[in-house]
Structure formats: C-alpha cells, structure tokens
Amino acid sequence: MSEILLCNQPMKADFLSNSCGIDPDLIHGRGCPKPASLSAFTPYVLGQELSAFDSQIISTLSAPKVANNLTNLSLSFGGDNTIALAEMTKKLQEYNVGLMGASTSVYANRLGGFAGAVKEYQDALMSYRSAINSNAASKALAKQKAFKAFQNLQIRFKHELNAINAGVKARRGTPLSSATRATNIARSSHNVAKLNVTSQAQAHNLVKFTQHAKFLGNGLAVIDFTSRVGNIHNEYKAGGEWERELFVESSSFAVSALTGTAVVNVGAAALGLLVVATPIGWVGLIVGGVAVAGTAAAASIGMNNVVKNNSGGVYDSIMKWISGV
Amino acid sequence: MTTIQYYVGLLILATILTGILFVLFGQITVRKLRKNPKTRDALGLEYVSGWDIINAAQALAFPRSLSKKLERSPLSFIYANSLVLIENTSRLDRFLGSLFYWMMIVTGMSGAFLVLLESVGIFEP
Numbered sequence: 460m461s462e463i464l465l466c467n468q469p470m471k472a473d474f475l476s477n478s479c480g481i482d483p484d485l486i487h488g489r490g491c492p493k494p495a496s497l498s499a500f501t502p503y504v505l506g507q508e509l510s511a512f513d514s515q516i517i518s519t520l521s522a523p524k525v526a527n528n529l530t531n532l533s534l535s536f537g538g539d540n541t542i543a544l545a546e547m548t549k550k551l552q553e554y555n556v557g558l559m560g561a562s563t564s565v566y567a568n569r570l571g572g573f574a575g576a577v578k579e580y581q582d583a584l585m586s587y588r589s590a591i592n593s594n595a596a597s598k599a600l601a602k603q604k605a606f607k608a609f610q611n612l613q614i615r616f617k618h619e620l621n622a623i624n625a626g627v628k629a630r631r632g633t634p635l636s637s638a639t640r641a642t643n644i645a646r647s648s649h650n651v652a653k654l655n656v657t658s659q660a661q662a663h664n665l666v667k668f669t670q671h672a673k674f675l676g677n678g679l680a681v682i683d684f685t686s687r688v689g690n691i692h693n694e695y696k697a698g699g700e701w702e703r704e705l706f707v708e709s710s711s712f713a714v715s716a717l718t719g720t721a722v723v724n725v726g727a728a729a730l731g732l733l734v735v736a737t738p739i740g741w742v743g744l745i746v747g748g749v750a751v752a753g754t755a756a757a758a759s760i761g762m763n764n765v766v767k768n769n770s771g772g773v774y775d776s777i778m779k780w781i782s783g784v
Numbered sequence: 785m786t787t788i789q790y791y792v793g794l795l796i797l798a799t800i801l802t803g804i805l806f807v808l809f810g811q812i813t814v815r816k817l818r819k820n821p822k823t824r825d826a827l828g829l830e831y832v833s834g835w836d837i838i839n840a841a842q843a844l845a846f847p848r849s850l851s852k853k854l855e856r857s858p859l860s861f862i863y864a865n866s867l868v869l870i871e872n873t874s875r876l877d878r879f880l881g882s883l884f885y886w887m888m889i890v891t892g893m894s895g896a897f898l899v900l901l902e903s904v905g906i907f908e909p
Contacts, residue, residue, distance in 0.1 A: 710796045714895060717799050721892020724838055727862055731854045761899035766792055773793040776785045 464503040465530040471496045489514065489521050500526045583608040587642060602642055609638035687712060706774045711766035719759030726751030788907040791898055798891040805884040810837045813877040823872050826865035838888070839864040844873065844881030 464486065472483035472495055487509040488494045488501065497503060502521060504513040587601040687708040695701035730751060785793075814837045817823040828839030843851060843866035851866035870878065901907065 710799070713803065714792075714795050714799045717802060717888065718892045718895035718899075720838065721889050722896055724842065725889065725893070728842075728854060731857045731862065758896040758899055761903065762895045765788070765899055765902050766796070769786075769789045769792040770796065772785060772789040773796065776789070776793070 464497075464505050465501075465526075466497055466499060467530050468499050469496060470499075487513070489518055500530050502526055580605070580608040580612050584642070605642055606638045703771060703774050707767055707770045710770045710773075711763050714766045715759045715763035718762040719755045722755040722758045723751060726754060786907070788898075788902065795891065795895055795898065798887070798894075802884065802888050802891050805880070805887060806837065809841060809880050809884045810834070813873060813880060814840050816877075817869065817872065820872060823868055826868040828864040829862045836864070838885070840869060841881040841885035841888075843869045844878045845885035 472486060472493075475486075475497070476483050483495075484493055485505050485507065486493065486497070487504045487506065488497075494503070506513065583601070583605040587598070587605045590598045590601040691701055691704045691708055694704035814827070817827060817840060818836070827836035828843075829835070839862075843864040846854075846866065848866065851863070854863050855865060855867075873881075
C-alpha cells in the first residue's frame, strides 16, 4: 500500500525531517523525485522509489479539486479514517433501503452507542495528547484511560470495528484496530497529515444514519396516532357514536402495540441465543434485526386489523351487558 | 358475540391489566433502579424510551441459566444484567417483574397467534 503525504501549507523538506523524522530522500512528487520543498495541497508519495503504481495514484489525486478536498478531509478526520469512511459509506449504500425501514428499532440505538463509544475513545486519546503536551504528571493515567476506552469499544462493538477495519491494510494498524498505535500517534505531534490520525469521523455517517432511522420510527408513530385521533374526530363530527370509535381506536392501538412489543422482546432474546450458537457476523445481525422488526410489524399490523374489525362488537356487547344489569 | 370477538375482548382486558402492571412495575421498581448508581447502567438497551422497564422485567423473570447465556453473548448490551438487578431488588419487585413480564409475553404472543389463526381463516363462518 502506498503512503501518501499531504500538507496544507508549503513546507521545506529538511523542516519535515527535523520535526517529523521523515527522510527527505523518501519523498517523491509528481514528475519531481526528492523535492527540496513541498507545495501545499499536492500529494507526495513516501517510499524508497516511485513505482508505476505510485505515480498513477498521485496523478489521479493531483487534480486540484481532489487534492484540496483530500488534504482537508485527511487533516480534520485523519487518513485512515478517510479511507474507512469511504468504505463504510459504500457498504451502507448497498444495504440502505431495507435497512432504513425495518431495522429502525433494533439497530438504530446500537449505532448510536457505537458512535458514543468511538467518541469516548477519541476523548481519552485527546486528553492523553494534552497531558503529553503540557507534560502533566497524569500521563500514565491518561494513557491507561485511552486503553480502557479502546477495550470497551472492542468488547461491545467488535462487529462494527471489524467491518470498518477490514478495508484498511495499514501495516502498523489503525487507531481503531490498535490502542498502541493510537497512543503513539497521539504522542508525536504533527501538522502534516501523514494519513494517520484518530477522530470520530468513522462514526459520522453512522450517526447521520441513526438520526434518519430514529426520525422514521418516531414519525411513523406520530402518523399512526394522528390518523387514529382523526378517525375519532370524524365520527364525532358526523354525529356518530364517537365513544364506540374511541374504544375501537384505543383498544386496537394498545393491543397491537403490546403484540409488537412482545414479538420484539422474544425476537431479541432469540437473536441473542443465535449469536451464541453461531458465528454470525454484523451483516447477519442486521438481517436478523430486520427479520425481528419485520415480524413485529406484521404481527402488530395484523393485530390492529383484527381488533379494529372486532372490538366494535365487543363494545356493543359490553354496553348491552351494562344496560341489562 | 362471535368467537373471535370473545377472544378480542379477552385480549383487550389482558392488555389493560398488563398496562397497569407495566406502570406499577415501572414506578415501584424501575424508578428505584434508575436512581441507584449500582443498577443505573445495568438496565440494557432502550429501543424506545421505557424499554428498560421491559429489560428489567425480563432479567427478573427469566430463569438464571437463560439470562446467563444471554449475558455472555456479544449482544449482552441489549439485556439488563440479571445478577446486579436481583441483588438490588426485593422479593416483591421480583414477583411484580415476573408477573408483568410473563403476562405481557403471553398476551402479546396470543395476539400474534390470533392473527395467525385469523389469516388462515379459522374464524370464518
């Protein structure tokens, strides 16, 4: 894998070797091997010599718009994260339609939790970095905290981490695959994005996705509720038996919600046992979540119909019984 | 009153009772657990707000062996931690939780079953 060097301001090559320990002999530009100074927003390849593959990569990246965007992205998100982000976006697009609808309740919160855990890890790394910079006595403690946050991330979100790290083949690992690597990066300061910094970026797309999913779930509930209230109001305006309509709508809402809840609960337990019994991956988890949410939705909708068709009769019987007593 | 109306009436009654138990268990037990720093983070994943009540009830109602199996799985974050919860609840809490949980599952599952029977045409005259 080629290592690309990007910077957002012109820089002398010997400055680079002094401050970052990068040998200027290893830097190759497009059409100029071993340049004395680096220009801003231009990709350079790091390596013993410029291979044909490398020169092809930098000529692709050299288009001004691409180089500008890439430099800024890498500086703010970190190189590995930029690559991983592109991977993740592609994957999510492949699954989007089915995912967006059905797995809202089962998967949305998990992604939210994942983003939170990445953020915690990031914060721990940042506080370690600032402890290093200010030479505070709490360095070891901060490092320990970062390792702990990483461990937490690994235990709880192994599947997501694997999905993200699978596409990145950096030799020394990425901040999201190794806490040692991350703390080393945090320790060495740099303003050149050697395509290697941590950030919460990976989670960015996921967070956006979570918001969509939550919005969809809540939106559906509001639409459902509004239409029910509308039905009762219509009955009232038409001078009909609105109390009967109220009974029908509220009982069908309650019973169908309870049915959906029970199915989700049983499904989640079944999914848990399935995970124990089989080496199911994160795609399998999503598929399982979709299946559970789909079954719950089907049962809930079916229940709603059954109760709506029959609770009117139940109401009539109760009324008859009361008037008979 | 037709047969299916009879069952629907029973389901509505059971749903109301479950709802009452849900609120009671939420107010008596889970409110206490949410305030307790020992159990605050052991209530599992809230798909929608209030779901932690169901998680807590499940942890108190499930047999220990099944809870243990679930809590060892990679999905353990979904479920409430039964060991911590059992240590921090009274006998009444556990009884209320089990009653609510099984009532909810039985009612909900019979609802789903009723839908299934309906869809294959059992109740058609």
